[in-house]
Amino acid sequence: MNGSPTSGARSRLxxxxxxxxxxxxxxGGLFREVTEREAAATLEAAAGAGITYFDTAPRYGHGQAEERLGRLLAPAGIxxxxxxxxxxxxxxxxxDGSPGTVVTDWTERGIRASLESSLARLGRxxxxxxxxHDADEYPEEVRRTAYPAVRRLRDEGLVRAIGFGMNHSGPLASYxxxxxxxxxxxxxxxxxxxxxALETLLPLCAKTGTAVVVGGVFNTGLLADPSPGAMFNYRPVPGEMLARARRCGEICAEFEVPxxxxxxxxxxxxAAVSSVVVGCRSAAEVTANAAAYRFPIPDGLWRRLAEAGFVPPHLLG
Incomplete structure (x- = not known):
């Protein structure tokens, strides 16, 4: 699936x-456990939708997400x-073999050990x-050991591209x-x-040619289902944010757009955004998100959302 609503900027990838x-x-079991059958069906649905990009991490279920990709991608046809x-x-x-704890390790030995374990789980x-991952508060460790380590891994061909992934745009822009x-x-x-992210990170990435992958587009589910029990950024949604999400949904409904x-x-x-990743725990969610990605959106909706403060006007040209 390589089409998009817009074309991306020049990328260093x-x-x-x-x-x-x-x-x-x-x-990996975020919020609730996913069975092996559900995981397999999720990846089979991804194959059916033409989705071939998967973002994972050792911390997702203490390696379970990586292990499942390693076991289930090929049988799914990917x-x-x-x-x-x-x-x-x-x-x-x-x-006793139980998952235990997750600890930071920004040393070269730790970085390599982490990747080696990931490759073993992924079967690659x-x-x-x-x-x-989440290096927000570790600039000295990143500068001294972690970044040089991942750069060497790229030079050695164990990874094709390197970068940073986190939930805060300020530290990310600094890196x-x-x-x-x-x-x-x-x-x-x-x-x-x-x-x-629009304040500093995205303009900087556009200038440097750094590709941007955007996650969390539903803000932990609120924009998928703006109901009182929804989560917003991993916490129960505040009332005022729930009202904003519902207003956004009302405007979309005026244009018959989900x-x-x-x-x-x-x-x-x-233009700096190359890809969007959406968390999915079932075949139904994959199918729904793939359909949402392809759903035609009229320019008038973007303009109306801009008037209401949901879209920065300068993004519309």
Whole structure:
């Protein structure tokens, strides 16, 4: 699936990144357990929808998400996937084999050990993208050991591209300004409800040619289902934010466009955005999100959303 509502900007990535991907935190049990059968059906639905990009991490279910990709991608019919995973955190199992704890390790030894473990779980000799994961508060460690380590891994061919993945755009922009970064993953900070990444990160990435992957376009589910029990950025939704999400949905309904379609396609209004990844825990969610990605959105809706404050007007040209 390489089409898109808009075309991307010049990118430093050495390969084409599919425009729609699946985030695999739900396959690792985020919020609720997903059975092996459900995980297999999710990936089979991805194959049917033409989705080939999967973002994962060792922290997603203490390696379970990576293990499931390793076991289930090929049987689902996905033989040439694009995979991004993350490093900077090590899984420390208990002596009895239980998952144990997750600890930070930004040393070169730790970075390599993390990648080696990921490759073993994924059943691969390399991955396409390696992100330094949630390195917001570790600039000295990144500068001293972690970034040089991932750069060497790229030079050795164990990864094709390197970058940073996190939920805060300010630290991410600082890393893009300082380091040779191919791609970044920003989650929850470039959505219809949150434009924080637009202040510094996205203009900087457009200037440097750093590809941007946007996650969290539903802000942890609120823009998928703006109901009182929804989550917003991993917490129960505040009343005023629920009201904003519902108003956004009302405007979309005036144009007969699903709110989810506007949420998934919104990031592509910025030329620096190469891809959107959406967490999916079932075949039904994959099918719905793929349909939302393809749903035609009239220019009039974007203009109306801009008037209401959900879309920065300058993104519309």
């Amino acid at each position: 050495p390969f084409a990144l599919p425009r729609l991907g699946i985030g695999t935190a739900p396959l 033989t040439d996937p694009v995979i991004s995973t993350k490093t900077g955190w090590l899984l420390r199992p208990e002596p 000799s390399s991955v396409d993208i390696l992100y330094l 893009v300004a300082e380091f040779d970064v191919d791609v970044v993953l920003i989650a929850g900070r470039f959505s219809l409800l949150d434009h924080d 709110l989810a379609a506007a949420a998934i396609q919104f990031p592509f209004l910025h």
